[in-house]
Amino acid sequence: MSTIAVPIAFQTRLAQTELEKGLRLMWRRRSLVVAATIVYGLTYLGISLFIGGGHLVKELMVRTLPAMLAVLVASTAAVEGTAGISEEINGGTLEQTRLSPARAEVQALGRMTALGIEGLAVAVVVGIVFVLGVGLDITPHPAALIPAALTILDALGYGLIMTALVVRVASIGAISHVGNMAIMAFGGMLVPVSVFPHGLEIFARFIPTTLGVESINTTLAGHGLGATWSDGTLPWLMVHTAVVLIAGFTLYAINIRHAQREGGLSPR
Amino acid sequence: MNTAIALRNEIGKGLRFAWSERLQILIEMPMFAVFVILLGPLLGQGENLASGQVDWSLNSQTTTAMVLWFTPFIFFYMQVVKLFWRLLGEIQAGTLEQVFLSPLPPWLVAAAGRVAAAFLETLFVAAATYGMVSVFVSIHLHWTPAALLPAFAIMIAAIGLSLIIAGATLVYKRIQIVNDGVLMMVMIFSASALPLIHVPGWWAAISHAFPLTDGVGSLYNVMIAHGSVTQAWGVGGLVPLLTVSTAYLLAGIGTFIVGERVAKNRGTLGRY
Numbered sequence: 001m002s003t004i005a006v007p008i009a010f011q012t013r014l015a016q017t018e019l020e021k022g023l024r025l026m027w028r029r030r031s032l033v034v035a036a037t038i039v040y041g042l043t044y045l046g047i048s049l050f051i052g053g054g055h056l057v058k059e060l061m062v063r064t065l066p067a068m069l070a071v072l073v074a075s076t077a078a079v080e081g082t083a084g085i086s087e088e089i090n091g092g093t094l095e096q097t098r099l100s101p102a103r104a105e106v107q108a109l110g111r112m113t114a115l116g117i118e119g120l121a122v123a124v125v126v127g128i129v130f131v132l133g134v135g136l137d138i139t140p141h142p143a144a145l146i147p148a149a150l151t152i153l154d155a156l157g158y159g160l161i162m163t164a165l166v167v168r169v170a171s172i173g174a175i176s177h178v179g180n181m182a183i184m185a186f187g188g189m190l191v192p193v194s195v196f197p198h199g200l201e202i203f204a205r206f207i208p209t210t211l212g213v214e215s216i217n218t219t220l221a222g223h224g225l226g227a228t229w230s231d232g233t234l235p236w237l238m239v240h241t242a243v244v245l246i247a248g249f250t251l252y253a254i255n256i257r258h259a260q261r262e263g264g265l266s267p268r
Numbered sequence: 269m270n271t272a273i274a275l276r277n278e279i280g281k282g283l284r285f286a287w288s289e290r291l292q293i294l295i296e297m298p299m300f301a302v303f304v305i306l307l308g309p310l311l312g313q314g315e316n317l318a319s320g321q322v323d324w325s326l327n328s329q330t331t332t333a334m335v336l337w338f339t340p341f342i343f344f345y346m347q348v349v350k351l352f353w354r355l356l357g358e359i360q361a362g363t364l365e366q367v368f369l370s371p372l373p374p375w376l377v378a379a380a381g382r383v384a385a386a387f388l389e390t391l392f393v394a395a396a397t398y399g400m401v402s403v404f405v406s407i408h409l410h411w412t413p414a415a416l417l418p419a420f421a422i423m424i425a426a427i428g429l430s431l432i433i434a435g436a437t438l439v440y441k442r443i444q445i446v447n448d449g450v451l452m453m454v455m456i457f458s459a460s461a462l463p464l465i466h467v468p469g470w471w472a473a474i475s476h477a478f479p480l481t482d483g484v485g486s487l488y489n490v491m492i493a494h495g496s497v498t499q500a501w502g503v504g505g506l507v508p509l510l511t512v513s514t515a516y517l518l519a520g521i522g523t524f525i526v527g528e529r530v531a532k533n534r535g536t537l538g539r540y
Binding site for chain 2: 029032035036039040042043046047048049050051052053054055056057059060063075076079080083084086087090091175177178180181185190191192194195197
């Protein structure tokens with residue numbers, strides 16, 4: 001199979017176009033983004049009341065809120081990523097995108113960046129509302145930005161894996177639901193993973209965003225990046241993020257190539 | 269006669285769809301059991317958790333109540349989520365217009381095509397959840413035919429909610445995040461019907477507006493508290509149970525009809 005060499009400037013332009021398309025689509029359904037923000041906020045409030053036995057335990061929420069925000073980014077990437085690609089397959093427009101000489105990974109990069117911005121926007125609003133509304137004692141610390149950025153990349157990598165699976169598996173709904181529920185249950189949103197039994201704690205660290213949330217919590221507690229590096233959380237987070245991102249991009253490229261070969265880019 | 273044939277065909281189609289999604293259901297199966305086992309020891313433990321102390325043992329009474337709480341939610345999940353995805357797929361593929369060729373009202377085609385499949389899927393997943401949780405702790409439920417009444421009311425309410433979501437889908441299309449969020453709230457607020465945690469007054473008050481709360485309350489009265497299913501008032505009382513379920517069904521039919529008219533006027537039934 002012959003490939004066309006495309007200059008890097010064109011590849012960059014294509015990724016930028018996908019990003020702009022994603023942001024325009026988000027703006028078109030802004031009312032749904034606002035509704036989702038409210039619903040997610042209420043869900044977290046409900047779960048916190050649930051765990052707190054009918055009242056909010058602020059000391060606990062300080063440690064679970066970062067996980068909630070990570071869940072928002074991850075589930076936005078997974079749900080909107082899968083929905084977007086299945087919409088294009090069912091609508092027959094995914095085939096058109098492959099008329100471009102650019103690599104599939106470049107398109108995926110643009111799409112996931114747009115979803116990252118959407119997820120982050122929702123997470124920032126929910127975070128501010130809880131910190132100010134409930135009066136959570138969270139002091140923003142510049143050191144937290146590094147694990148936060150890695151957590152976002154980790155979440156987007158997970159979303160990309162789910163998106164890539166849609167290209168191969170027609171009905172992905174259940175898999176992304178189970179994935180999102182797993183992040184919710186084991187990612188530190190219900191309780192910090194450090195209180196899990198040892199075996200469960202190890203299992204939880206393989207779940208996307210868990211290591212990132214642990215690392216963020218360490219830095220927000222004022223221990224600095226050195227502490228999260230020396231306890232092994234930050235290095236493992238870097239490894240986890242790299243593996244998930246590489247797996248996501250590779251799987252997406254493989255599945256797009258397979259679909260092109262088997263005629264799976266249009267409705268099945 | 270034609271109506272019966274059309275209904276039977278839709279139910280048959282729904283069951284064939286469900287069979288084609290058997291792998292999905294197998295994947296979803298452990299999700300509910302894991303949640304019951306994980307959430308059980310955490311309920312109301314906020315203060316202990318903040319200090320890093322948790323007793324991870326499962327209490328039989330609490331776990332029984334949680335299984336009772338999750339089982340009707342599984343039906344809600346199967347009915348609402350899968351009806352949404354099916355409808356969205358038909359909208360995107362452009363086959364939804366064909367539904368309007370049926371002699372049945374479109375809302376009935378949409379609901380009937382899903383409900384039998386959702387019922388069978390729920391039986392399977394709920395039985396698996398019961399089995400998995402029973403390995404860890406014994407579950408004590410009082411099996412009685414009286415439980416069929418709240419079970420029926422729960423099904424009616426779930427059909428109503430699924431039609432509300434379906435009606436919104438006809439207009440707004442990709443509403444899956446809202447859909448997931450609404451289901452999560454339905455689950456959380458229905459917990460006020462069970463003696464699992466002490467909920468604030470405002471929570472208990474608004475929880476009655478959610479479609480699952482009184483259904484779960486009625487099931488609890490009959491299958492755990494050995495109460496009467498005909499008790500008129502209170503959480504799970506016959507009056508709120510039937511009122512809320514009927515209201516959701518009517519609201520669902522109404523929303524679906526409105527959504528369908530909007531989509532027809534915009535010409536978006538057969539074009540995405």
